[in-house]
Every structure is written in C-alpha cells, then in structure tokens.
Amino acid sequence: MRIPASFCGLVALKATRGRVPAYPPSVVWTLGHIGPIARTVEDVALLLEHVSRPDHRDWNAAPYEPTPYRPRSRERPGAALRIAVCLVAPGAAVDPAVRSAVSDATAALRPLCARLEVAQPSWLDVRAPFEDYCDAGLAHGLRALDGHARSRLDPGLRATLDAAERVDRERFLDAYDAQIRTGREARLFCADWDFLITPTVATAPFAAGRDVPDPDRDRHWLDWTPFTYPFNFSGQPALTLPCGHTDDGLPIGLQIVADLWDEARLLALARYLERELAWTPGRLDDDD
Numbered sequence: 344m345r346i347p348a349s350f351c352g353l354v355a356l357k358a359t360r361g362r363v364p365a366y367p368p369s370v371v372w373t374l375g376h377i378g379p380i381a382r383t384v385e386d387v388a389l390l391l392e393h394v395s396r397p398d399h400r401d402w403n404a405a406p407y408e409p410t411p412y413r414p415r416s417r418e419r420p421g422a423a424l425r426i427a428v429c430l431v432a433p434g435a436a437v438d439p440a441v442r443s444a445v446s447d448a449t450a451a452l453r454p455l456c457a458r459l460e461v462a463q464p465s466w467l468d469v470r471a472p473f474e475d476y477c478d479a480g481l482a483h484g485l486r487a488l489d490g491h492a493r494s495r496l497d498p499g500l501r502a503t504l505d506a507a508e509r510v511d512r513e514r515f516l517d518a519y520d521a522q523i524r525t526g527r528e529a530r531l532f533c534a535d536w537d538f539l540i541t542p543t544v545a546t547a548p549f550a551a552g553r554d555v556p557d558p559d560r561d562r563h564w565l566d567w568t569p570f571t572y573p574f575n576f577s578g579q580p581a582l583t584l585p586c587g588h589t590d591d592g593l594p595i596g597l598q599i600v601a602d603l604w605d606e607a608r609l610l611a612l613a614r615y616l617e618r619e620l621a622w623t624p625g626r627l628d629d630d631d
Contacts, residue, residue: 385413
C-alpha cells in the first residue's frame with residue numbers, strides 16, 4: 344500500500360506484522376502485511392483503530408489491544424528523538440528529485456531531535472533472499488494453474504513464476520534464515536534510533552502500464568522499490584507521507600519506519616511532519 348500511496352500523494356501505513364489480522368493468509372506468508380491508505384495521517388490512524396480489531400482466524404495476529412490511535416496521533420511525538428536518515432540504497436538509482444525532497448523535509452524534524460543523522464544500515468541489503476522468499480510463495484500459491492491458465496497471466500507474473508523454479512529447498516531456507524537475521528538486526532538498530540526515514544520509492548511516479556520506470560535500466564519492480572520491501576522482511580511498521588512534488592507536479596513520498604508495535608509514536612511523528620510541511624491532500628501550499 345505504500346507504493347501506490349506515494350505515487351498518488353496519499354498517506355499509508357504498513358502496520359507491524361500481526362497488528363492487523365489477515366484472512367485468508369497471504370501467498371507470500373510473513374511478507375504480507377495489511378494497513379490503511381487515506382488522505383491524511385489522522386484518517387489513517389482512525390482506520391487503524393478499526394482494521395486492527397481481532398480476527399481469530401489469523402494464527403499470526405497479535406493479542407488485540409484497543410488503542411485510540413487517532414487521539415494518540417495528535418500527541419507531540421517526543422523530545423530528544425534519535426532519527427536516522429537513509430537516502431541511498433544498495434544497487435538502486437535514487438532519483439535526485441526524490442532524494443532532495445526527502446532531505447529537505449527531514450529538516451523540519453530538527454526541533455524534536457537530539458540526533459538527526461545520515462545512516463546506511465547494512466541490513467537493508469536483502470534483495471536476493473527477499474526475492475527468493477517472495478517468488479517461492481507466489482509459485483506455491485499458483486501451483487494448481489494448468490498451462491492454459493498460466494498463459495493468461497500478466498507477463499510479469501509469468502516471468503516471476505518461471506524465476507521461482509530456481510528456488511529449491513535450500514535457497515528457500517537460506518532466505519528464511521536471512522529474514523530472521525534481518526529482523527534481529529533491525530531490532531538492534533531500533534535500540535539506538537527511534538525512527539528511520541527514507542524515500543518511499545527511489546523514483547518519481549511513472550506511466551501506468553509499466554513495471555519499471557526505465558526499461559533500458561531496470562528489469563524488475565524490486566529495482567525501484569529498495570526502501571519498502573526490507574521492512575516487509577523485518578516486519579516493522581512503516582508509513583509513507585507526501586513530502587513534495589517533482590518539477591512536473593507529481594507527488595513524492597517520504598517513509599518513516601519505527602520499531603515493532605510502535606505505531607502510535609509513528610503516527611504522532613508523521614502527523615507532526617505533515618503539519619510542518621503544510622501538506623494538504625493533492626497539493627502543497629503555493630509558498631512551499
């Protein structure tokens with residue numbers, strides 16, 4: 344939900360894995376997360392209050408805790424915060440306009456911070472195991488399709504299924520080990536930092552009907568989404584928030600990531616930043 348929200352100038356929250364019950368389960372197992380998309384942070388908080396209600400069919404759901412996320416989002420997010428900012432990703436080209444917009448927006452957080460520093464967490468480099476884990480799940484979920492049905496799938500999905508044939512049991516278990524390791528390293532990172540800020544995606548919005556922004560450069564959707572899928576791997580809550588526009592007037596999204604189960608503070612920080620950026624749905628104020 345973060346990627347379409349970023350491209351549409353909306354707010355979206357991928358909640359902590361298990362915060363929002365899911366049934367039937369995702370074909371990509373623990374990579375699948377659920378959360379709301381809305382026009383403002385406060386609306387996302389209100390939606391989270393409702394969609395996080397219990398559903399006992401989900402074996403992975405957390406114990407239900409009725410939390411007033413909407414009122415909590417109006418609170419001051421804290422003082423002397425430690426916020427890390429990551430503007431580059433391994434093996435990915437980040438659009439300069441995206442990097443600049445996110446960097447400029449984070450300056451509005453300085454009054455809250457004891458530390459606001461650039462960081463490059465090594466545990467974000469998880470593309471290979473993530474791809475193996477995801478491809479194996481998709482292939483397993485569609486294993487019953489016959490040749491005719493498979494031929495009618497989207498070409499990109501057919502290519503994914505073809506690629507999944509290389510993921511044997513050993514590679515899948517290696518990917519699962521990598522997920523455990525990523526989750527552990529992310530928790531250790533959160534012991535030193537309250538939040539991590541990144542671009543939501545590495546590129547500006549591009550034409551509908553394409554899988555990649557630049558077919559001459561990119562071969563896969565993972566090429567331009569290096570800031571989103573690591574947190575599906577780690578299970579952390581991550582929120583996208585509009586933070587600017589390209590020269591063509593297209594929206595740019597900023598992502599805020601928190602520790603597991605810390606949605607209330609995440610929403611409060613996002614709402615603070617939303618106010619500081621003077622963002623209104625669909626546009627920025629003229630003097631921004």
